[in-house]
Amino acid sequence: MDARSRRQRRTACTGLALALPLAALAACGGGSKTGASAEAGSGKGTISVWAHQGQKSEDAALQSAVASFNSSQDKVKVELKLIPGNDYTKTITATDAAKLPDVMEFDGPTMANFVYNKKLAPLDAYVSSRTMANATDANKAQGEIDGKHYGLGMYDSGLGVYGNKRLLDAAGVTYPTGLSDGWTAEQFTDALVALKAKDSDGKVLDLQEANGYATEWGTYGFAPVVWSAGGSLLKDGKAEGALDTPAVVAAMKTFQSWKTFVDPNTDGNAFAKGRVALSWVGHWMYPAYSEALGDDLVVMPLPDFGNGPKSGQGSWAWGIGAATKNAKAAGAFLDYLLGDANVTAMTTANGAVPATRTALAKSELYQQGGPLQLFADQLAKPCGDSDITQSCVTVTRPITAGYPTVTAKFGEALNSVFGGADPKSALEKAARAIDQDFSDNAGYKIP
Structure with a gap:
């Protein structure tokens, strides 16, 4: 599989498949108060489980976990249904809550809308305290609304800047070694200027432009610019005064200035083939980049715009259907699925960051001293999307049923800015549109 194919399968991280489903969510977000509440049930019998069909290795890991669970005991039998990834979120959105499975996987940013539409139930009472305690703080943050957890993931995600040591050294560029010297x-702009002086076409940076910025990649990849500038996509349910502050406008002007250095990367190989020295992307490109560069590969945090370096996080998670009649059995399966053996098998299959403390500590890639320790260090410093401090690094995308509007409008603004539009006007327009939509929908308050 080539690098672009791998990237396109990372719907949880780059969100390439999220644009249509999230738009559909926005259209369907009515805050319906219909739909049954989860019932504990007997803890025995057959339960249905839905999951997205991803890479073959991911599918195999999940199928193996289900088969192992079924053979490990005789109280609960799991029937697994895999749904193509591009259709998955649309399928849940279009299915009545009463017809959804006992357990279902979902992409992180969609959770609040499913809760809003009574399709997910809190799982705190049905998974063990051990499972909850072993989840990383970032993992729990993505799945929490008003103190209740609606989702837990097997794996998480993160962003960074990959560098080509050979090209950086040739240009005399000193590069960071971790969060402490990012x-x-x-300085990032200065590095681009120095690299350009040694580059034949002056294109030294990959920003995954071919993914498009008016997509979920735009929000996942570049909301960290907003957060690092001290802004937010939303604060207290409003975008105005959070997304369009002078500091965010200045940061977006800097982002805009980088376009002259950017390789459009239409073939997906700009960094792997050495055309550029820097690539702004996530953990999922490590296998391809490591294979291509070997010891010349370095991993760095995103640049600091004044409020500390920031990164996105979040990925696919698991929850309990609100209409289940057997939440005890659902919880028993989730306890098993989120155990170290299955988490390790899944993250070995897809290269993602383990979302449980014990599996993360044992990971050869992400443990202390591992080549991707940076991503674990970032996830160890999480914060909510409206409480962004200097010291935290990973920020959860806004947990709101109105997220489809937030990501759509921010992506449009980002794309416009990269195309040359005035950052102040673009951000103010996005903030007004977001706030109008929230006003039209009573703030998307979850009943």
Whole structure:
């Protein structure tokens, strides 16, 4: 599988498949108060489980976990249904809550809308305290609304800047070794200038432009610019005064100035083939980049725009259907699925960051001293989307049923800015549109 195919399968991280489903969610977000509440049930019998069909290795890991669970005991039998990834979120959105499975997987940003539409139930009472305690803080943050957890994941995600040591050294560029000495935005720009002087076409940076910025990649990949500038996509349910502050406008002007250095990367190989020295992307590109560069590969945090370096996080998670009649059995399966053996098998299959403390500590890639320790270090410093401090690094995308509007409008603004539009006008327009939609929908308050 080539690098672009791998990237396109990372719907949980790059969100390439989220644009249509999230738009559909926005259209369907009515806050319906119909739909049954989860019932505990007997803890025995057959339960249905839905999951997205991903890479073959991911599918095999999940199928193996289900088969192992079924053979490990005789109280609960799981019937697994895999649904093609591009259709998955649309399928849940279009299915009445009463017809959804006992357990279902969902992509992180969609959770609040499913809760809003009574399709997910809190799982706190049905998974063990051990399972909850072993989930990383970032993992729990993605799945929490008003103190209740509606989802837990097997794996998480993160962003960074990959560098080509050979090209950086040739340009005399000193690069960061971790969070403690990350580049400021100004230093990042200086590095681009120095690299350009040694590059035949002056294109030294990959920003995954071919993915499009008016997509979920735009929000996942570049909301960290907003957060690092001290802004938010939403604060207290409003975008105005959070997304369009002078500091965010200035940061977006800097982002815009980088376009002259950017390789469009239409073939997906700009970094792997050495055309550029820097690539702004996530953990999922490590296998391809490591294979291509070997010891010349370095991993760095995103640049700091004044409020500390920031990164996105979040990925596919598991929850309990609100209409289940057997939540005890659902919880028993989730306890098994989120155990170290299955988490390790899944993250070995897809290269993602383990979302449980014990599996993360044992991971050869992400443990202390591992080549991707940076991503674990970032996830160890999480914060909510409206409480972004200097010291936290990974930020959860806004947990709101109105997220489809937030991501759509921010992506449109980002795309416009990259195309040359005035950042102040673009951000103010996005903030007004978001706030109008929230006003039209009573703030998307979850009943």
